[in-house]
């Protein structure tokens with residue numbers, strides 16, 4: 001029998017650093033991680049303090065974000081030679097516990113190795129809200145992205161020209177509704193940080209993009225009632241390349257799978273030299289989300305629209321520590337002196 005080996009603190013830190021590099025709605029980073037050294041389990045929790053009550057009342061976008069972080073964590077574990085065994089929603093009595101990752105290993109020759117290009121893409125991937133060149137993405141790369149979505153437990157639909165127009169029209173309708181809703185614009189604006197704010201959560205104005213001078217591309221306008229923050233308009237690519245990520249069910253576990261699939265697609269695109277940005281606005285209005293679904297198959301639950309192509313790299317956004325390194329048994333056995341300590345990821349206790 002193989003002796004039980006625990007990953008050391010630098011390994012755990014590197015896994016968590018990879019996890020928090022994931023995209024999240026409005027950079028809310030709605031996750032929290034907890035270590036249980038007894039069971040060798042890394043728990044992935046949602047962070048109740050960083051939600052969007054108006055735009056995301058069901059927490060679907062929050063689950064997508066946590067799913068993306070979970071995918072990075074899994075990829076980083078394999079990269080470091082550990083086999084991550086993942087259970088989604090492992091305890092119905094703890095609704096905020098979204099996943100449990102048990103690290104076993106080390107990997108053997110029988111295990112599938114980590115794709116180094118994909119792992120390297122974790123740090124290089126940024127949302128790019130600038131205009132792309134319009135250069136067509138070769139079909140094999142698009143096929144790779146679709147295969148990544150499928151492997152992650154979701155599907156990717158790449159629409160034709162008419163389909164692209166339809167999805168953009170619905171997204172533009174969502175943008176228009178958003179702007180007519182003072183509560184929603186205020187909620188979004190609250191996550192935008194002025195230059196030099198140094199806030200670890202939310203989006204710095206430097207990472208925002210311009211509106212489309214032609215008015216065709218419904219990029220999200222985060223600036224709401226503060227047009228002074230808005231960048232001058234630029235011309236976006238005429239031939240927009242989009243992909244709709246969807247699943248055939250719409251349960252909490254499907255949202256977590258969709259988030260993992262989303263990140264698999266984004267990293268695949270990044271590894272192939274593409275830039276990506278997300279258009280989620282239509283998903284924030286139930287009727288528009290329904291309208292975004294494909295006419296076939298009958299069960300199609302859309303999650304997010306991915307815009308991809310060649311163009312400038314997106315600006316980096318900050319990350320908070322977001323991580324509570326606390327032995328789970330401290331919560332379960334508060335009297336246990338072994339579990340009295342808790343700390344941040346830097347100097348993680350394992």
Ligand SMILES: Cc1cc2nc3c(=O)[nH]c(=O)nc-3n(C[C@H](O)[C@H](O)[C@H](O)COP(=O)(O)O)c2cc1C
Pocket residue numbers: 021022023024025026027061062064065068125126127128129202203220277278279280281304314315316317
């Ligand atoms: C579920 C989800 C929805 C998002 N929706 C949008 C969107 O509608 N518009 C946008 O510009 N960015 C969107 N983003 C991207 C986030 O704003 C971005 O991931 C975050 O600011 C962190 O920046 P990064 O991706 O460059 O690391 C979304 C991300 C996620 C995970």
